[in-house]
Amino acid sequence: MLNYVxxxxxxxxxxxxxxxxxxxxxxxxxxxxxxIVMAGERGLTDERYAExxxxxxxxxxxxxxxxxxxxxxxQGDFGNSFVTKKPVWDEFFALFPATLELSICAMIFAVLxxxxxxxxxxxxxxxxxxxxxxxxxxxxxxxPIFWWALLLIIVFSGMLQWTPVSxxxxxxxxxxxxTGFMLIDAIASGQKGALGSAVRHLVLPTIVLGTxxxxxxxxxxxxxxxxxxxxDYIRTARAKGLTAGRINGIHALRxxxxxxxxxxxxxxxxxxxxAILTETIFSWPGIGKxxxxxxxxxxxxxxxxxxLLIAVMVMIVNLTxxxxxxxxxxxIRKR
Amino acid sequence: MTDAISSPQTEARPGRLREFWFYFxxxxxxxxxxxxxxxxxxxxxxxxxxxxxxxxxxxxDATLQPPFWQEGGSxxxxxxxxxxxxxxxxxxxxxxxxSFFVGIVVVSIAAxxxxxxxxxxxxxxxxxxxxxxxxxxxxxxFPSLLLALVLVAILGPSLTNAMIAIAIVxxxxxxxxxxxxxxxxxxxxxxxxxxxxxxxxxxxxxVTVLPNCLAPIxxxxxxxxxxxxxxxxxxxxxxMGAQPPTPEWGTMLAEAREFIxxxxxxxxxxxLAILVTVLAINLMGDGLRDxxxxxxxxx
Numbered sequence: 001m002l003n004y005v006x007x008x009x010x011x012x013x014x015x016x017x018x019x020x021x022x023x024x025x026x027x028x029x030x031x032x033x034x035x036i037v038m039a040g041e042r043g044l045t046d047e048r049y050a051e052x053x054x055x056x057x058x059x060x061x062x063x064x065x066x067x068x069x070x071x072x073x074x075q076g077d078f079g080n081s082f083v084t085k086k087p088v089w090d091e092f093f094a095l096f097p098a099t100l101e102l103s104i105c106a107m108i109f110a111v112l113x114x115x116x117x118x119x120x121x122x123x124x125x126x127x128x129x130x131x132x133x134x135x136x137x138x139x140x141x142x143x144p145i146f147w148w149a150l151l152l153i154i155v156f157s158g159m160l161q162w163t164p165v166s167x168x169x170x171x172x173x174x175x176x177x178x179t180g181f182m183l184i185d186a187i188a189s190g191q192k193g194a195l196g197s198a199v200r201h202l203v204l205p206t207i208v209l210g211t212x213x214x215x216x217x218x219x220x221x222x223x224x225x226x227x228x229x230x231x232d233y234i235r236t237a238r239a240k241g242l243t244a245g246r247i248n249g250i251h252a253l254r255x256x257x258x259x260x261x262x263x264x265x266x267x268x269x270x271x272x273x274x275a276i277l278t279e280t281i282f283s284w285p286g287i288g289k290x291x292x293x294x295x296x297x298x299x300x301x302x303x304x305x306x307x308l309l310i311a312v313m314v315m316i317v318n319l320t321x322x323x324x325x326x327x328x329x330x331x332i333r334k335r
Numbered sequence: 336m337t338d339a340i341s342s343p344q345t346e347a348r349p350g351r352l353r354e355f356w357f358y359f360x361x362x363x364x365x366x367x368x369x370x371x372x373x374x375x376x377x378x379x380x381x382x383x384x385x386x387x388x389x390x391x392x393x394x395x396d397a398t399l400q401p402p403f404w405q406e407g408g409s410x411x412x413x414x415x416x417x418x419x420x421x422x423x424x425x426x427x428x429x430x431x432x433x434s435f436f437v438g439i440v441v442v443s444i445a446a447x448x449x450x451x452x453x454x455x456x457x458x459x460x461x462x463x464x465x466x467x468x469x470x471x472x473x474x475x476x477f478p479s480l481l482l483a484l485v486l487v488a489i490l491g492p493s494l495t496n497a498m499i500a501i502a503i504v505x506x507x508x509x510x511x512x513x514x515x516x517x518x519x520x521x522x523x524x525x526x527x528x529x530x531x532x533x534x535x536x537x538x539x540x541x542v543t544v545l546p547n548c549l550a551p552i553x554x555x556x557x558x559x560x561x562x563x564x565x566x567x568x569x570x571x572x573x574x575m576g577a578q579p580p581t582p583e584w585g586t587m588l589a590e591a592r593e594f595i596x597x598x599x600x601x602x603x604x605x606x607l608a609i610l611v612t613v614l615a616i617n618l619m620g621d622g623l624r625d626x627x628x629x630x631x632x633x634x
Contacts, residue, residue: 147606
């Protein structure tokens with residue numbers, strides 16, 4: 001096991017350096033002079049140019065620059081935003097809870113609906129339920145989620161007026177946010193109606209962000225269940241006279257979960273990509289919207305730092321999934 | 336010698352195609368998907384000649400007209416008009432070619448590049464293989480849409496740059512897939528016998544091994560066709576893909592966003608077009624997988 005963990009950790013290092021290299025290269029491959037792009041000023045004098053060049057370190061050899069960038073990154077120094085002048089690191093972690101809260105809710109939504117849907121479909125293989133569920137899953141899988149979000153807004157915010165269109169909570173509520181998770185902070189504030197407001201703001205983004213993972217989990221659960229249901233030990237369990245519920249729910253599902261957990265872990269990247277669209281549409285103040293806004297504002301340090309932080313986050317999650325997989329499935333360790 | 340090997344192969348080909356069609360036909364969804372895709376391809380090729388109006392002409396006295404079945408709608412503009420008075424139906428029909436084009440170009444670039452790199456990785460010494468796969472891991476560490484978005488920010492927003500960005504993002508999947516099939520095919524006896532018979536490296540790579548790796552790659556191509564359309568539409572929606580007045584479906588959605596609560600049709604139809612197209616391609620992809628790759632067979 002230790003060998004497995006160490007070998008996984010070893011592959012992490014070169015990938016991390018590569019990811020850093022890409023985000024380092026980002027500012028240098030932008031069209032035009034990086035100093036003018038980064039300074040965002042017109043009509044630079046030669047002195048100012050030299051000063052900026054020194055400040056950003058562009059006068060030194062490229063490998064020295066990369067080394068400094070890399071050591072800075074390892075100490076949490078991602079530079080400062082052009083717009084707010086605040087460190088990218090601080091901004092990222094101020095906004096991250098919003099994205100995390102949304103992603104967790106979306107994942108819970110996807111798992112709670114996707115697992116039972118997949119199991120029901122597998123157990124009723126080829127019958128009406130299976131077809132109906134799997135057709136729905138395929139529609140969900142093919143869904144352009146930015147359009148899905150607009151449709152939900154038309155129906156639930158426009159016609160029915162049930163949910164608000166944007167933000168995390170109504171403006172009449174104001175309370176400190178020690179955790180950054182609106183649901184927890186709303187409860188902690190003790191204000192009447194705050195939690196309800198937060199929940200109403202959260203419902204549509206959760207559905208939108210959870211739709212594709214939901215479809216993927218349902219499809220994956222079904223195929224994993226079908227595979228497991230064909231195994232000998234399931235036949236043995238049937239022969240022993242166990243109830244269908246016990247066979248499907250405990251014996252089969254537990255083994256079918258292994259590939260499903262991998263899929264859940266690997267959808268973190270999908271979630272973050274989906275968060276870009278979802279947060280933009282619902283004006284959700286998380287890192288997805290922050291990245292899109294920064295790209296439009298040409299706030300390059302933020303784009304650079306955010307890109308790197310998000311990639312590292314995805315890598316850490318994937319690594320954790322890999323390790324968990326090794327724990328659950330001993331066969332993987334001996335490769 | 337070569338004749339002896341290749342002639343039974345050429346005889347076997349039509350049989351294999353027929354067998355493929357036999358299995359593909361079994362899957363009703365896949366056949367429906369194929370028909371929709373054929374209609375989509377037809378619109379992509381002949382759209383401007385079929386569309387009742389010009390896609391960019393602005394009929395200023397008919398802005399935001401609803402579809403014909405609603406009050407205020409007319410048969411002149413069957414699916415209504417957008418805020419600038421352009422005919423929705425015509426824009427949708429002409430828009431098909433952009434999505435189709437995106438799919439074709441992205442899949443061709445990503446698949447060609449990915450297959451070649453994957454073959455090289457599969458056939459080269461271990462250290463080259465490791466380097467290639469690490470680079471692919473690095474690309475895969477970024478969420479695809481985010482990386483595409485940043486690449487477009489670097490290259491400048493346009494449909495061409497969006498296609499390049501999406502192709503780069505999709506490429507690693509082909510590399511991994513090709514390499515994995517190459518590694519498992521390389522073990523087999525027919526490759527050894529070709530080697531013994533004196534086949535060179537190029538022949539071994541492209542003539543002996545590659546054709547036997549194609550099944551999963553074809554399935555992947557179908558699936559990434561739909562991913563490409565979705566991603567290009569998403570980039571268009573974020574203002575980083577095709578630029579107005581191009582009637583690209585994602586861009587149309589972005590333009591229509593502010594009218595969402597006033598004119599449902601300007602928002603609904605472009606998205607529906609994307610969904611139906613992507614769904615058809617995914618249905619087809621599922622059918623392809625079932626027909627081509629019995630190992631991956633799901634139902």
